[in-house]
Amino acid sequence: MNSKYPKNVGKRIVFVTILTAAWFGLLVFHLVQLQVIHHSEFKSKVEDQSRHIDIIPPKRGTIYDRTGNILARSVPCHSVYYIPSKTEPHPVQLEKIQRLKPVLNLTSRQVQDISRRIRKNQSFIWIKRKIDPSAHTAIKNREIEGIHFLGEMKRVYPQGNLASHLIGRVDIDGKGISGVEQKYNDLLMGKAGKRINLLDAKRREYQFEILEKPHPGRDLTLSIDETIQYIAQHELQKTVQETQAKWGSIIVSNPASGEILAMASCPEYDLNQPLQSVSQLRLNRPIHHLINPGSTFKIIPFATAIESGVIQENETFDCRGKFIQVGYKTFRDHKAMDILTFPEVFTYSSNIGTIQIGRKISQEKFYRMIQSFGFGRPTGIDLPAEEKGIVRPLQNWEKNSWAFLSIGYEISVTPLQILQAMNVIANGGILVPPRVTPDLSYAGEPRRNQPSGDRVVSESTARLLTEYMKRVVREGTGKNAAFDKYDIAGKTGTAQKIDRATGAYSAQAHTSSFMGFFPADHPLLSIIIVIDEPQGGFYGSEVAAPLYRKASSHIVRYLGFPSPGHSIKTIIAADKRESEDSEYK
Amino acid sequence: MMVRKKIKKRAVILGISAALTAMLILTFYIWHQAKSIHLGYSIGSLEEQVLELEREVEKLEAEKSRLLSLERVESIARRELNLVFPEKEQLVFIEKTKDKNRP
Numbered sequence: 001m002n003s004k005y006p007k008n009v010g011k012r013i014v015f016v017t018i019l020t021a022a023w024f025g026l027l028v029f030h031l032v033q034l035q036v037i038h039h040s041e042f043k044s045k046v047e048d049q050s051r052h053i054d055i056i057p058p059k060r061g062t063i064y065d066r067t068g069n070i071l072a073r074s075v076p077c078h079s080v081y082y083i084p085s086k087t088e089p090h091p092v093q094l095e096k097i098q099r100l101k102p103v104l105n106l107t108s109r110q111v112q113d114i115s116r117r118i119r120k121n122q123s124f125i126w127i128k129r130k131i132d133p134s135a136h137t138a139i140k141n142r143e144i145e146g147i148h149f150l151g152e153m154k155r156v157y158p159q160g161n162l163a164s165h166l167i168g169r170v171d172i173d174g175k176g177i178s179g180v181e182q183k184y185n186d187l188l189m190g191k192a193g194k195r196i197n198l199l200d201a202k203r204r205e206y207q208f209e210i211l212e213k214p215h216p217g218r219d220l221t222l223s224i225d226e227t228i229q230y231i232a233q234h235e236l237q238k239t240v241q242e243t244q245a246k247w248g249s250i251i252v253s254n255p256a257s258g259e260i261l262a263m264a265s266c267p268e269y270d271l272n273q274p275l276q277s278v279s280q281l282r283l284n285r286p287i288h289h290l291i292n293p294g295s296t297f298k299i300i301p302f303a304t305a306i307e308s309g310v311i312q313e314n315e316t317f318d319c320r321g322k323f324i325q326v327g328y329k330t331f332r333d334h335k336a337m338d339i340l341t342f343p344e345v346f347t348y349s350s351n352i353g354t355i356q357i358g359r360k361i362s363q364e365k366f367y368r369m370i371q372s373f374g375f376g377r378p379t380g381i382d383l384p385a386e387e388k389g390i391v392r393p394l395q396n397w398e399k400n401s402w403a404f405l406s407i408g409y410e411i412s413v414t415p416l417q418i419l420q421a422m423n424v425i426a427n428g429g430i431l432v433p434p435r436v437t438p439d440l441s442y443a444g445e446p447r448r449n450q451p452s453g454d455r456v457v458s459e460s461t462a463r464l465l466t467e468y469m470k471r472v473v474r475e476g477t478g479k480n481a482a483f484d485k486y487d488i489a490g491k492t493g494t495a496q497k498i499d500r501a502t503g504a505y506s507a508q509a510h511t512s513s514f515m516g517f518f519p520a521d522h523p524l525l526s527i528i529i530v531i532d533e534p535q536g537g538f539y540g541s542e543v544a545a546p547l548y549r550k551a552s553s554h555i556v557r558y559l560g561f562p563s564p565g566h567s568i569k570t571i572i573a574a575d576k577r578e579s580e581d582s583e584y585k
Numbered sequence: 586m587m588v589r590k591k592i593k594k595r596a597v598i599l600g601i602s603a604a605l606t607a608m609l610i611l612t613f614y615i616w617h618q619a620k621s622i623h624l625g626y627s628i629g630s631l632e633e634q635v636l637e638l639e640r641e642v643e644k645l646e647a648e649k650s651r652l653l654s655l656e657r658v659e660s661i662a663r664r665e666l667n668l669v670f671p672e673k674e675q676l677v678f679i680e681k682t683k684d685k686n687r688p
Contacts, residue, residue, distance in 0.1 A: 062643075
């Protein structure tokens, strides 16, 4: 049969067919390899390159003062990060980072760190967190491949250093690490959400989808009053500067509710730039620093003496001697005294007289009273890391411990614990724990100022001690604390500090303090002031008492000179408008 | 031989009308869907704007709080306006009486 094709055409067709089939076979094999054998591996690679899951940070709750002023708030900002390319060489990628260096003020060390991370093939690298809006715009306009932004929240503190120790701060991830920010972190924090970003071949976002919505944190209102806090802090700062003291602290509270209206430490620091301060400055001294209370502690032996009935009010004590010897220790008065009655010993703060009183009271009752007033255990204030103080157990007392304790030594307490003890007297013998959030138990009505808590001493004892404390300010060591219009009940304190070199009490270093409440018969505000190592004058009467007078007079002016019987809630919340024309507003 | 069935004119009109109505409904449905999607996008975008504006308000409130901080106000009063605290003698206190005519 004659064919119109050459002889070997058939073979060629067969050959081409086999070749094509083999080629197809190879293709199919490779396809199977990609789609079946290495399916999961390549799928994850594709997903890595085309999708990115972001965490949506929740909005942290705002912290307000009791009058609704913002103390801390989270505002939106951007953080910039880099998703390295799997294909681009390292120098090209580093070049992109170098372009950001001047805009973000990156240090060479930071750039080196990012370079190292790129080499390690990390899939996500932070460039800088919480950048300025101007830097965000500048970088966005440059449209650099692989550079992305994440919306975050930045904590701002509009009042700067106001109540900085009490409010505390958050870390870079917005988690509370001190103060109220730490204590109420769970409430303020909220819950983060998630979103998925779809990326194109050049790793630019072209679409996103919310996987999980973020839940914002709850707002928090503190019992702090911005203006009272400012007055207290401002006056404290002036005194610390004038007396060249190491540090000072002040607490203003409402004794009936235990609400803290102001709490300050000096030196202070700016919450917006916390890392520029040394960690010692960030100590909230009213609850973190232990001191010997000195004469402010005398309310305890006096309360014990009255409660146990071992001393009559008209009983006298010979305080004319220059000293009194108890065991190996000699105790002195700050000046020559006379024969003093029981209340006069308190009024003139005689150590010799107080030790004679201390000798008459049972050590066991004295120890129980110290515990009842809340010493040796945390007050339970809603702030983190509160010091509990040091109270030696009765069985470990030395022979003369009772004498030391009578005048406020051999015991370490926080300023807040002393305030709490004084508030027992102000509250007619009832211990009300302090708090930095408002007392909601009697929100609105009824408008009264009745404390509720554990009874420590009888009402008559508290009333008697209040009278003694009034005399301290009227005619005793606390005269410098007196100011017009109000009867003040107070007590001064001056304690020698331990000299670390010798281990003995120093004659040069003192802790000066003053505590007091007013109006004495219907207490509205109680204040404690502690000044550490003031230079020049060091007595509580000459350092802390004048500060008490200045701070208190400014505060009552701001409150519109409240009349006795008003509750703090009524004055500060309801009648606030009436005092708006005062000096500080 | 095929016999052509005579279709009534009325049936034709009815058929065409039904087809037109179906098309109209379909068109309306598609338009409605498109409009819904478009509105959905608009709502989403507006919600985003509302969120942005709310955040802006919060930011401005914080800024206002910073500008009105007592420390700043006092420093401006002292430095720029040369104001000082009044002395005790310079203060006059007026007793407030309730004015029944005032609202």
